[in-house]
Amino acid sequence: MTxxxxxxxTDRPESNALKVANHAVDLYREYGVKSDVISLEDFPLKxxxxxxxxxxxxxxxxxxxxVLSGDGLVFVVPEYNGGFxxxxxxxxxxxxxxxxxxxxxxxxxxxxxxxxxxxxxVEQIQAIAAYRKAHIYPERVFIPRVKKAFDEEExxxxxxxxxxxxxxxxxxxxxxxxxxEMELINK
Numbered sequence: 001m002t003x004x005x006x007x008x009x010t011d012r013p014e015s016n017a018l019k020v021a022n023h024a025v026d027l028y029r030e031y032g033v034k035s036d037v038i039s040l041e042d043f044p045l046k047x048x049x050x051x052x053x054x055x056x057x058x059x060x061x062x063x064x065x066x067v068l069s070g071d072g073l074v075f076v077v078p079e080y081n082g083g084f085x086x087x088x089x090x091x092x093x094x095x096x097x098x099x100x101x102x103x104x105x106x107x108x109x110x111x112x113x114x115x116x117x118x119x120x121x122v123e124q125i126q127a128i129a130a131y132r133k134a135h136i137y138p139e140r141v142f143i144p145r146v147k148k149a150f151d152e153e154e155x156x157x158x159x160x161x162x163x164x165x166x167x168x169x170x171x172x173x174x175x176x177x178x179x180x181e182m183e184l185i186n187k
Contacts, residue, residue: 002177003034003070009077009125011040011087016146017078019154020111024074027169038067040087048094060094068095072105072137072176077121078146079112084121092128101132105179107172109165110142111149117142135179137172141165 006028008021021037028035044059067073077084095101106129110118122140129136141164143149143156151157156165 001032001034002072002173002180004028004072004074004173004176005067005070006035006037006074006076007067008037008039008041009075009088010080010085011043011045012078012085013041015041015078016111016113016150017076019150020109020143020146020156021074021076022154023150023156024076024109024165024169027166028074028173031169031173033173034070036070040085040091043087043091045087045090048090053093057094064095064100067091068100068104071180072107072172074107074109074172075122075125076109076111077118077125079110079114079116079118079121082120084118084125088125089128092125092132098132101129101134103179103183104134105137105172105176106134107137107168107175108140109168110140111146112142112144113147115144117144117146135175137168137175139168139171141168 006021006025008018010017025035025037047059108122110122112118
């Protein structure tokens with residue numbers, strides 16, 4: 001069974017990124033794949049305080065293993081001050097280099113309070129993922145005006161956005177499965 005994790009790319013409590021991630025995980029499960037939401041709220045920030053880069057940190061290794069345990073990863077990227085959140089960069093910096101994203105399928109959803117739905121932050125994190133030699137799924141989804149995009153029950157209300165997310169999920173599942181097949185053939 002294909003397993004795709006959804007990463008909420010902020011440590012902000014009750015974030016819109018987490019709402020989007022929870023919506024996305026439901027879509028992936030509807031398509032019959034194992035899918036879990038992992039939030040950067042749970043990143044062991046206290047254990048990296050003071051710059052412990054390059055050291056073995058069991059809590060960070062455990063978190064990273066959880067995130068990378070799937071066959072693919074969907075990033076839900078919020079826009080903070082024209083870029084992605086610092087915690088997201090910190091998370092990436094503490095992943096094993098260079099192997100953690102190498103040939104690993106990644107997909108991106110941007111969300112923002114503004115009109116562009118985190119276009120710049122998604123492009124920024126995609127550049128890092130490309131540098132890390134990830135397989136980047138090209139169909140991105142952007143959710144502008146995210147504060148107005150959900151109802152009181154935290155359901156996405158815009159049918160067009162729902163359709164784009166569903167099409168992205170379908171495509172990313174196929175993309176991930178094809179990469180998995182290629183890796184098996186090449187072994």
